[in-house]
Amino acid sequence: MQKQTLPVVIIGAGPVGLAAAAHVIRKGETPLLFEAGSTVGASMLQWGQVRLFSPWRYLVDQQAQALLEAQGWQAPDPDTYPTAREVVERYLFPLAQVPQVLAALQLQTRVTAISRLSMDKVKTPLRDETPFVVRIQSGNSEEHDILARAVIDASGTYQTPNPLGAHGLFALGERSLGDHIFYGIPDILGTERGRYAGRRVLVVGSGHSAQQTLLELAQLSEQEPTTQVLWAIRRPAVGQLFGGGEEDELPERGQLGLRSLALVEQGKVRLFAGVQIHAVTRTAQGIAIVGEEERIGPVDEIIATTGFRPDLSWLRELRLALDPALESPTGLAPLIDPNVHSCGTVPPHGVDELAHPESNFFIVGMKSYGRAPTFLMLTGYEQVRSIVAALSGDWEAARNVELVLPETGVCSADGGSCCTPAASPLLTIGVTRRRASTGRS
Incomplete structure (x- = not known):
């Protein structure tokens, strides 16, 4: 041929x-x-x-x-x-x-x-x-x-999502907690609502996927007030985390950053910078981020928007x-x-x-x-x-x-x-x- x-x-x-x-x-x-x-x-x-x-x-x-x-x-x-x-x-x-x-x-x-x-x-x-x-x-x-x-x-x-681990590897304990970790953008207000309503939810990642997820979680927390939203980023400081705002050529993208910033400023989302996850473990109180217990309390679910x-x-x-x-x-x-x-x-x-x-x-x-x-x-x-x-x-x-x-x-x-x-x-x-x-x- x-x-x-x-x-x-x-x-x-x-x-x-x-x-x-x-x-x-x-x-x-x-x-x-x-x-x-x-x-x-x-x-x-x-x-x-x-x-x-x-x-x-x-x-x-x-x-x-x-x-x-x-x-x-x-x-x-x-x-x-x-x-x-x-x-x-x-x-x-x-x-x-x-x-x-x-x-x-x-x-x-x-x-x-x-x-x-x-x-x-x-x-x-x-x-x-x-x-x-x-x-x-x-x-x-x-x-x-x-x-x-x-x-x-x-x-x-x-x-093939990236793991939570700061080394580029799966964090110790990450695989065994797979039933409590979602990689990507879950349908929080739809099919996955029951998974996150009234729970302590940690979002890991600093991109637009993370911000989109946070907005949906914040909306869920208005409907289900016992829902707690935490946000962990690896970078040591906020920097340009929230994008170009009104200067963005795409208004919808600029608004996403502005709305995410407002959530943090209003206390609806607790932001933690400089978080390097080496291990996660299951405790009687929930999932602990090893080494970060003083800042990030136990959570029930983790959403990994880490690329x-x-x-x-x-x-x-x-x-x-x-x-x-x-x-x-x-x-x-x-x-x-x-x-x-x-x-x-x-x-x-x-x-x-x-x-x-x-x-x-x-x-x-x-x-x-x-x-x-x-x-x-x-x-x-x-x-x-x-x-x-x-x-x-x-x-x-x-x-x-x-x-x-x-x-x-x-x-x-x-x-x-x-x-x-x-x-x-x-x-x-x-x-x-x-x-x-x-x-x-």
Whole structure:
């Protein structure tokens, strides 16, 4: 079989994975799109109650919109702000029903490994000309292999949250208390209400996900006055914790910071800075944060909004070039390092920065940022546009990358904590930057 006739495999049917599929389809090719969940946008639905900071006009990929409009799709009001669930139901669900996308999509199908046909990681001769072997498992069926000419990994990071532990490891005792720790943004006023009403709840993390969670807990405490809300952050001082306020280009995001600040000032939320969690333990009085007992009393529940990290275990047989700290592609790492960059200072990047020694394999979307908490959705759309252009041989378009990001300074370079991956609602625009084509192919 000629390698060029094989499909482009896309892993993950979230917004970026579906956008990648749309770009491949618009180039006249047929992708294969594998999604481990039972529906497209499965991870977004886990925090579906959260209202996004950006209006609809910034949430839809252009090529995806072209496919949808050909089917008679009516775009939502571009100036309204949807929840994550509304994005899935009004955009991703219809996109998944476009005939070309539907034909490519396989739900409840997990990619368990990727390699090269009849080659392990060590073998080099003819490697770039050899098809990929993508091993998949659908439901409870046996694993089987399919061949691909290129692979785009848009599987995200939501299923691999960072632990509470200050070392980057699980805190001692954390795993054994898993039934009292929620990672991400729980539906506090909905399905998880009974879990938190009237309880002592500790939120750990300093990003927008933490602040969104605190607002919902504060609302719950008004309805259930015995609910106590505590907030622990690792940073030693508040600094720019509450963002740009009225200076934020996205009013909803600015208001989130202002409302969170008000909760602290009004005493509705008790804030503890400089908290380094090394161990947690179960006591007769509740869950204790070892070493912090003098400040943080026992709690009943912990919500960890500490960000996420990529799962690289099933990519072991591929030759990846990953930054040793961020676990992002080495070409991208210096552009997104949260010690230097914020959400709004990431420069344009595309196929070149996302390339690995393994030819025609790419990690995109939130997973491409590794552990850097500064990813914005529009970045993912531009990533897949550039990559698909390169795969189709249009290197001029691939390297003519543009990126539209905020310039307000609301995302500080203090570890990037204001732009946590759990806050993927941070879909925003600002000014355009262009990198001219190098002419290299």
